[in-house]
Amino acid sequence: MSARVFSTARRGEDLLVRGAHIVDPLANLDARADVLVRKGVITEIGEKLQTPAGVRVIDADGWLLLPGFVDLHAHLRTPGREDEEDLASGTTAAAAGGYVAVFAMANTQPAIDSASVLEGMARQAAVDARVPVGFFAAVTLGLKGEQLTEMHELAQAGAVGFSDDGLPLPTAQLLRRALQYAKVTDRFVAIHAQDDSLMATGVMNEDAVSAKLGFAGIPAIAESAAIAQALEVARYEEGRLHLCHVSSELSLEHVARAKQLGVRVTAEATPHHLTLTSDKVECLDARVKMNPPLRTEKDRQALVAAVKDGLIDVIATDHAPHAPEEKEVPFEVAPFGTTGLETAFAALYTATVLTGELPLATLVERMSQAPARLAGIPVPTIAKEQVANFCLVDPQAEWTVDPADLHSKTRNTAWAGETLRSRVRATVATGRLVWEARD
């Protein structure tokens, strides 16, 4: 039994992508070549390939061809808040962002806490999902932090892992039981690490910016102390622990030590924590309110370095749509979260690759292959006989993020008004052309 993804069934495509520069660390490719896809499967990679009759040609001269991205952390709001996002809009935003698979978190209404809810979502995905979608299952019923879900049945239904994300697990004992019991499933437990007593009423990072603006601060120790405790539990139980959206330098020190000790831990970081810092909050716009909060430049640099050396395993968006009427309120009363699927690669390419902080191949590995491996789904790679899972990116494109132009149902993007470099021009997921930019 492995993690499953679900989407609308369509025939695989016949395509010839001409002239793109392929960057694929797994295939050890960093070269210009043509790629031929027949019935959704890569059949040839080489220079100046012949165009077989009836095959559509995409002229990708000057573009990048990258293994498609896999998002291990998205809030698709369905079931329950389809006004904010549904599987169709969420996966369209994903396709437009170069993603070939997305995993939705379980904090929906109702929560994905039983196999029947998960199976209902799978059926919905078969109708709605442009890009394959998989699902996390909740750790506890209704995310109440009390009673464990039926993890074995949920895993059999295809859950990728277990998480009450959005909320921390309230006690170390509950994390301990979850890690123990999850062993019957061969799945990981993903946690939103947060000490609620230290978080208190905080709404942004505690730093010089919160001192200036007067906002109640969220100290970095609200995350790092919870991570330190969770790592102790995981070490003791030898359980598979995944740390969602690690954001602070203090936390990284604990993760590094745990990995040295052989703890079975993986960690993710988000595009916003890797590209933005808390001084953005001076705009007082709730679009930049998220939890964990945007941290300092020092934290951001430490996080980028951790992505580079592999201490952070994956980049995941924490895509979190919120209705306009919920975000068009004073910062302190707005909910936490930014959308991210459609801007992730461009934001990271602009802020980390073009600045020399991260090699492109490393970024691709953390956004595509590492999360696929962790999820246990086929790993996107540009090689013969592989199902086509890739995206085409114009690295020269420059665009200013206008929330109205994005495909998510809501407009709460932290990058509103930012000028980004590179744009996804086309996405092929499980052999199907799921996205093509209009211009």
Next chain:
Amino acid sequence: MAKRDLLSMSDLSRADVELILDTAESFLPVLKRDIKKVPTLRGRTIVNMFFESSTRTSTSFELAAKRLSADTMSIKASGSAVDKGESLKDTILTLSAYSPDIIVMRHPHIGAGRLAARYTTASVINAGDGKYQHPTQALLDVFTLRQTLGKDLAGLNVWIVGDILHSRVARSDIEAFQLLGMQVTVAGPPPLIPRDIEALGVKVAYDLGKLREADVVYLLRMQMERMQAGANYVPSLREYSALYGMTAARLRAGQKVMHPGPINRGVEISAEVADHPDTLILEQVEAGVAVRMAILYRTIVGYDERQPGERGAA
């Protein structure tokens, strides 16, 4: 002319501040006449929206508008559509339909003024937004100092004492004092001093040992809600008073004492200090009207006219 909001001290340059203070000074004679009214803003509409309780600020804004002959409307959160769940955005859109020239707003949340300014063509004046800013208080504070100590405040040393963490007055005054070249120290119990506040260019003290170096001592109200059991910002009112309460014994002759009010006698300030001639609390209240007249006037006629006075005081 593009509308001009006053949402935080950072909306003002030093020249703007000096223009406001000069304008306020030109209004002072009006307030000393028998007929305390000028026709300057006749036909203008000013809405006062107070989503949070206020005595000093709301009355002085209302009086300032009336002294300038503007039409005023006052709205409080209780008894309005806010009670019925109307959002701030919708309240602002609704009031804007009456085409006011200025909306004066106090709100319990940081940035509420900036949010409101997005949805109205009226100029928004922030009369206090949560813990962030209270720029008109800061302007009347520097006006009071200028009237007392002379026009050049540069080089003066001011200590702000008390609950800095929750104080919009502290945040606005730090900016205003620094803009005019003053040195600022913040002092109080460590849990009530924001982490990293040194980045704002202030010094930090946890005791009053060096208080005598201050030319001006600015006291903040110890807010009772911070004293509730379990909040643990300070162990007790008694210990707070012992460590930070302003008594005559802590002060040297000539040090000016200020306080935005309301004061708690016997907590952050002794009765003796409160009633001392070097204490400027009532001067601050008095300055409030003239300074707010100047702010309303400048918001409507603009900051470009660098010759203050004649028209305003006519």
